[in-house]
Amino acid sequence: MLDFATLVAPHSPEDFLGEYWPTRPCLVDTNPDRATAFSAAVPELDSAERLLSTYPAKVGLMGRDGFYASVPNGPAALPFLRQGFTCYLRNLEDHLPALSDLLDTVARDLALPREHLICEVFCSRGESGVAMHSDYDLNFAMQLHGTKRWRLAPNDHAHNITTTVFGGGRPQRDPGQLRFVTSLPLPERMPDDAIEFTAERGGLVFLPRDWWHETHALGECLQLNVVVKGPMWLTVLTKGLSEALVTTDEWRDIAHGIAADGAGRARAVKAFATLLGGLRARLDSTGDEELAERLIAAAYGEHTA
Numbered sequence: 001m002l003d004f005a006t007l008v009a010p011h012s013p014e015d016f017l018g019e020y021w022p023t024r025p026c027l028v029d030t031n032p033d034r035a036t037a038f039s040a041a042v043p044e045l046d047s048a049e050r051l052l053s054t055y056p057a058k059v060g061l062m063g064r065d066g067f068y069a070s071v072p073n074g075p076a077a078l079p080f081l082r083q084g085f086t087c088y089l090r091n092l093e094d095h096l097p098a099l100s101d102l103l104d105t106v107a108r109d110l111a112l113p114r115e116h117l118i119c120e121v122f123c124s125r126g127e128s129g130v131a132m133h134s135d136y137d138l139n140f141a142m143q144l145h146g147t148k149r150w151r152l153a154p155n156d157h158a159h160n161i162t163t164t165v166f167g168g169g170r171p172q173r174d175p176g177q178l179r180f181v182t183s184l185p186l187p188e189r190m191p192d193d194a195i196e197f198t199a200e201r202g203g204l205v206f207l208p209r210d211w212w213h214e215t216h217a218l219g220e221c222l223q224l225n226v227v228v229k230g231p232m233w234l235t236v237l238t239k240g241l242s243e244a245l246v247t248t249d250e251w252r253d254i255a256h257g258i259a260a261d262g263a264g265r266a267r268a269v270k271a272f273a274t275l276l277g278g279l280r281a282r283l284d285s286t287g288d289e290e291l292a293e294r295l296i297a298a299a300y301g302e303h304t305a
């Protein structure tokens with residue numbers, strides 16, 4: 001059975017959690033046992049062709065020139081794989097039960113809510129790779145087939161970003177991320193002292209949040225990522241509050257008038273202020289720790305993983 005120990009081998013889960021998680025990269029160049037374990041538990045991961053030939057959900061297609069498109073399922077993606085596009089599959093755990101079970105164990109061992117973990121695959125033939133960028137999530141990238149070269153460096157320009165940031169002058173997916181940048185301009189290319197690393201069969205790159213990276217692959221490649229997408233503390237607060245307040249008639253009411261001018265706007269502000277006054281009274285009568293417990297429980301239940 002696949003579990004968290006499979007993911008971090010040859011480190012033990014205890015060593016990984018003590019030494020690397022969540023801020024230090026953990027690099028394992030090769031570990032054929034890991035690749036074998038995944039093939040045994042999920043035969044679809046034996047090759048890109050095999051995975052795509054039965055994959056029922058949307059597949060992203062990425063070209064080396066920045067081209068991006070998608071097709072509705074794996075069979076439709078096969079001709080593009082053969083033409084050299086990188087295929088990108090998300091939420092494989094929805095279709096492959098062994099990966100869903102794996103995420104259960106990973107969530108438990110990382111003590112994070114299961115709903116914030118997903119599995120992704122990148123597969124390609126020929127020459128492929130991604131240009132310099134920094135991700136908001138934490139990735140366990142396992143090289144199940146083929147060889148991939150990585151360059152890694154800490155992102156000292158932006159801290160705790162909330163979506164991917166690209167290096168240099170490339171257009172940002174979310175220009176709002178530039179609010180979190182502490183020094184501009186963003187670097188055009190990876191620094192000369194970047195970590196250079198090659199992942200081969202069964203290799204692992206554990207990539208913490210806020211690390212610049214670029215990759216280059218040659219030949220048949222299949223990389224499976226276990227991705228930890230949160231939650232951020234602000235997610236816990238907003239989700240917890242939302243779950244707690246949704247039980248109240250008044251909070252479920254439509255916010256009529258908030259885009260109005262003049263008297264309409266004043267009425268809306270008054271209605272909202274009344275609700276906030278009631279919420280403040282509830283918060284003021286609850287101790288910080290009790291409030292924290294209640295919001296976590298409202299958001300994720302008593303036991304989260």
Ligand SMILES: [Fe+2]
Nearest residue numbers: 133134135213
């Ligand atoms: Fe990335």
